Amino acid sequence: MENINLRKFLKRGAIWGFIVLELIFFTVAGHFLSLSEVSFLDPENMLLLLKQSAPIGIIALGMTIVMINGNIDLSVGATFALAGVVMLDSMSWAVFAGLGDWVIPVAWMIALATGAFLGLINGMIVWKTGVDAFIVTLGAMLGFRGLVFMFNGEQPTFHLNWTMVDIAESSFFGLELPAIVLLLCTLVLWLVMNRTVHGRNAYAVGDNREAAVNAGIKVGPHMVWNFVLIGFLAALSAVVFYSASGSVNPNDGMLYELWVITAVVLGGTKLTGGSGSIINTLGGVIAIQILRKGLGHIGADTETVNLVIGTILIAVLFLDRQLNRRGQEELKV
Amino acid sequence: MADTATNPVSLKRAGNFLARQGILVAFVIFMVGFALANDRFLDMDNVLGVIRSSTILGVMALGVTFVVISGNLDLSVGSMMSFATIVVLDLHDKIGPELAIPLMFVMTMSLGALIGFLVGYLKLNSLIVTLGMLSAIHGLTLTYSGGKNIDIADKEGTWFSILGQGSALGIPIPILIFLGLAALLSILLTKMPFGRKVYAVGGNGTAATFSGIRRARTVFCCYLISSFCVATAGLIQASRSMGSQNTVGQGMELEVLAAIILGGASLMGGSGTVFKTVIGVLILGFIQNGLLLIGLEFYVQYIVTWIIIILAVWLDIAAKRGRLWSPIA
Numbered sequence: 318m319e320n321i322n323l324r325k326f327l328k329r330g331a332i333w334g335f336i337v338l339e340l341i342f343f344t345v346a347g348h349f350l351s352l353s354e355v356s357f358l359d360p361e362n363m364l365l366l367l368k369q370s371a372p373i374g375i376i377a378l379g380m381t382i383v384m385i386n387g388n389i390d391l392s393v394g395a396t397f398a399l400a401g402v403v404m405l406d407s408m409s410w411a412v413f414a415g416l417g418d419w420v421i422p423v424a425w426m427i428a429l430a431t432g433a434f435l436g437l438i439n440g441m442i443v444w445k446t447g448v449d450a451f452i453v454t455l456g457a458m459l460g461f462r463g464l465v466f467m468f469n470g471e472q473p474t475f476h477l478n479w480t481m482v483d484i485a486e487s488s489f490f491g492l493e494l495p496a497i498v499l500l501l502c503t504l505v506l507w508l509v510m511n512r513t514v515h516g517r518n519a520y521a522v523g524d525n526r527e528a529a530v531n532a533g534i535k536v537g538p539h540m541v542w543n544f545v546l547i548g549f550l551a552a553l554s555a556v557v558f559y560s561a562s563g564s565v566n567p568n569d570g571m572l573y574e575l576w577v578i579t580a581v582v583l584g585g586t587k588l589t590g591g592s593g594s595i596i597n598t599l600g601g602v603i604a605i606q607i608l609r610k611g612l613g614h615i616g617a618d619t620e621t622v623n624l625v626i627g628t629i630l631i632a633v634l635f636l637d638r639q640l641n642r643r644g645q646e647e648l649k650v
Numbered sequence: 651m652a653d654t655a656t657n658p659v660s661l662k663r664a665g666n667f668l669a670r671q672g673i674l675v676a677f678v679i680f681m682v683g684f685a686l687a688n689d690r691f692l693d694m695d696n697v698l699g700v701i702r703s704s705t706i707l708g709v710m711a712l713g714v715t716f717v718v719i720s721g722n723l724d725l726s727v728g729s730m731m732s733f734a735t736i737v738v739l740d741l742h743d744k745i746g747p748e749l750a751i752p753l754m755f756v757m758t759m760s761l762g763a764l765i766g767f768l769v770g771y772l773k774l775n776s777l778i779v780t781l782g783m784l785s786a787i788h789g790l791t792l793t794y795s796g797g798k799n800i801d802i803a804d805k806e807g808t809w810f811s812i813l814g815q816g817s818a819l820g821i822p823i824p825i826l827i828f829l830g831l832a833a834l835l836s837i838l839l840t841k842m843p844f845g846r847k848v849y850a851v852g853g854n855g856t857a858a859t860f861s862g863i864r865r866a867r868t869v870f871c872c873y874l875i876s877s878f879c880v881a882t883a884g885l886i887q888a889s890r891s892m893g894s895q896n897t898v899g900q901g902m903e904l905e906v907l908a909a910i911i912l913g914g915a916s917l918m919g920g921s922g923t924v925f926k927t928v929i930g931v932l933i934l935g936f937i938q939n940g941l942l943l944i945g946l947e948f949y950v951q952y953i954v955t956w957i958i959i960i961l962a963v964w965l966d967i968a969a970k971r972g973r974l975w976s977p978i979a
Binding site for chain 1: 725768772773774775777778779781782783784785786787788789790792793797900901904907908911917947948949950951952953955956957959960963964967968971975976977978
């Protein structure tokens with residue numbers, strides 16, 4: 318009994334244990350190797366870390382739900398870029414010329430609506446055609462990227478609005494806006510997944526779609542909602558990020574989908590659907606960011622971060638398999 | 651009377667044919683359409699140019715076809731291609747092209763062997779393994795090159811550029827490599843016992859195991875073939891440009907998959923052919939070229955590709971299940 322609880326605890330808390338190990342390692346190693354006087358655990362450094370996790374993190378939360386559903390979304394990077402372009406471009410549209418600074422919330426709304434609409438397109442195609450989400454969103458990744466280029470060709474789109482920059486860089490209780498948005502999203506989505514019917518349905522659909530249908534869950538609309546949600550979150554991530562930077566490169570967000578999936582998988586969500594946790598995804602995102610910053614902190618080449626993350630991802634997959642195997646005696650051939 | 655009785659049947663047959671060979675039909679329609687819209691489209695120069703610029707993607711897609719038929723995915727080919735390109739360019743100046751090329755093949759294929767070991771023998775999920783390898787190999791490339799671009803110092807004094815830029819009998823050598831490799835792999839897949847094993851493992855892994863096929867070894871070999879093709883693509887890329895950034899293959903993994911899916915292979919495994927993959931690659935290339943020639947902006951190709959991919963797969967599965975709309979509640 319104790320053994321089972323221990324294993325459960327190990328599996329649930331693995332990512333947080335890993336984060337603690339990372340923190341200890343980089344603090345100790347940084348003490349000897351780092352050129353800077355500041356400790357890695359310096360609160361300011363930690364807050365910065367949380368802020369830098371936000372763009373990938375916000376999308377990863379949505380990806381968790383889509384993956385719990387047994388689907389995947391490869392178009393989030395392109396959605397991110399398109400929402401950013403739409404936001405900055407719309408601020409200079411003649412229609413909104415008379416609005417003054419009120420154009421900011423309007424542009425935000427337009428960007429968020431764009432993201433949600435792109436998600437809706439993906440979701441409807443997955444539902445109505447029955448084509449695998451991997452293929453639908455792979456196509457959408459190309460298509461949405463094409464839409465990005467429609468705005469300014471290969472030129473970056475920029476629009477500097479100091480009021481918007483001020484808002485984006487404001488902070489409350491020492492937490493900067495991106496970090497707050499990330500934490501709020503985590504809280505809200507945790508509530509959705511653990512305290513609402515929609516959350517329970519998400520697990521049910523991913524675990525056994527047939528059974529979910531038989532239990533009266535409207536699987537199609539349910540999946541569409543989740544795609545709308547991830548589109549919305551990708552746009553939210555863009556709003557938070559580009560409000561501060563004010564400039565979008567048409568190639569921005571490329572490979573985001575792969576980073577996001579890496580974070581979600583590190584957090585223990587299964588690709589096959591049916592299991593996963595919002596909080597652990599946050600852990601996965603933070604773990605990656607600590608690794609990035611930590612390797613820089615101890616003076617390692619930043620290039621090695623890719624090598625390390627890739628290796629860890631595969632190691633996690635291997636360990637997870639070893640931990641799970643004893644419970645379910647596989648057919649040995 | 652007889653006519654009305656046979657009509658639905660023949661219609662259904664026509665529908666089935668369209669669904670089976672739909673991508674080929676679409677290809678022909680596209681070619682005819684573009685040829686009518688622009689008379690330069692079917693010029694020999696243009697056609698060869700399009701095929702030539704598709705070869706790198708195409709050579710990679712040939713190898714990944716094996717992986718996809720065996721029921722797995724390979725997302726690492728883009729960064730593996732960057733690795734191959736950087737390594738062969740760097741070694742070229744250090745030990746000469748004669749030694750650099752085989753050494754690069756060995757290094758790239760040992761990465762493929764590692765993936766094959768992880769997916770085949772350790773039975774880990776191929777999507778995550780190759781996602782991890784995408785990142786890891788990218789890191790490896792950057793560490794190898796120190797993040798710098800690699801160029802061949804003496805571009806005139808070496809025969810190395812022939813592989814990417816030369817031509818024989820009026821046909822560019824990259825195209826000859828592409829077509830030769832396609833023919834070879836097609837024979838391997840359709841005429842050899844190994845090919846049948848690949849289909850069996852992808853179609854139903856458990857059944858394949860019970861009928862005595864060594865599943866792990868088959869999957870391992872598929873990844874080895876994939877990495878061989880990637881190394882070839884890297885060689886062509888290096889020889890064509892004689893210098894390269896570390897990110898030359900970035901993002902190509904998903905384009906490769908798009909071409910294979912367009913060709914009609916199922917990501918579930920068990921279906922697809924080398925020929926269809928070649929068609930998929932050519933469709934991507936000719937669409938891009940044709941849309942540019944009729945004067946549309948370059949980004950239109952992305953949107954058109956998006957629509958075509960989804961339509962192609964949708965019609966394919968609609969024909970299999972016998973109804974257009976999905977049965978999802």
